[in-house]
Amino acid sequence: MNRSSPNPTLRGHLIGLIEENNPEVCAALRDDTSLIRSGLIDSMALFNLALWIEQETGSRLDLNTFDPSVEWNTIAGILDFIGRHRIRGFPG
């Protein structure tokens, strides 16, 4: 995936997942909306998001190697993270 042109399907899936877990946040969602630091996504919704990201990257994530509040705080950040961590050749 190219960092400057996020995969529109992946973005759609991501927004769908956020909507599914928390319908109240979606009206105001933009690519740079703060998701975690603002408290819009927490607890079970955040955990489901983490599992989805793990599935999309095709690898087990090491919790010591990144800060989710920084790298996953926005839709753009999450898509970028997946792009950087996806195992080469993983269909996603």
Add this chain to the structure above:
Amino acid sequence: MFDVVPYRPERKAQVAELHSYFWGDIAASAAYLEWKYERNPYLGESPIYLALHDGKPVGMRGMFGSMWEAGSSSQKLLGLHADDLVVAPEYRSRGVVANIMSAAFDDLREKGWEYVFSLSAGAVTRFSSLAMGWRNVGPVGELRRASRRVELLRRLHGTISGMRFFHRYAKDVQSLLGRHLQSDLRGRRTGAAIKVGARVSLWQEPRPEEMARLVERIPYDGRIRHVRDRAYFAWRFQNPVHKYWFLFWEEPDLEGYLVLQEYLPEAMDRSVTHIVDWEASDDRVRAGLLQAALRLGHFPDLRIWSATLPDKTKALLETTGFRSGGGGSGIADQQKYILVKPLQEGTPVKDCVFAGRRLLELSDWDVRMMYSMQG
């Protein structure tokens, strides 16, 4: 947004009701909260933060007092242990947790607290915590010793359930399995001590004074550990939703102990037995206590935290059949982790030091399941 307020005694019944989402028993929750937050040996009353909606608690997080020690002169650090995160089902994924934690951290920071610890978080709470700036020290290294009988019955049940002619026997196997899913300890009702070896006896009550004296007498390497004094032992084993058994090795002074624990509420996994603490004056006593525990009878699933045990003790566990828990890895790893939240914003990792020991470095910890409410 939700209002976040500190707990007040007039909300006791409401909070017990909210907490009962854990195991479905309001009376058990009330007794548990009273023991943990009102009779804490270090703080007396420990803080609980509540998220309110229309004046009713819909979320909570408790912070009970915990006294840690480290270094050659056993320097003490009074900290808070975050636990009991509960959100009413209809309010989940609506920012309640973020609201509570943010208000709690602001309040605790203002009151001068330096660190909050967590040793009991499940996978969901752990991940939420990391996203809120907690630091991950590492996994507790849970080891399990599963009963071969139970494993075989589980496998047999799985196999015959899908078989054309034999599936009718699956119910019988399931019923047989059910009878093996509790340890032989659970049936022991006698209040008196039972001899289980020349020097070892099984008790149902702790001996806080002697246990504390033993801990004090054994050489201490200075790693970060919870203070285990008389007051702590006397309080710790009064947890009303756990049942404890104590193996004591005497010759004639107390030379070692091993503490076993099981859950009481039906909603919790009653097939599991934990070794929550294990202390001995030498390797011979340590090994003897483990052997005595294993001779007590059938344990479907015996578990211990091993991440910070000496290699010799880990080898001893391995030779007696303990294996890595296999609770998965990555985000969904089921085992517990040590988490630390420095309350002063922007504290660099190198500054998270207590008595010369690094709070964020697993090798500087001596952690036992008893320090966590898992045990």
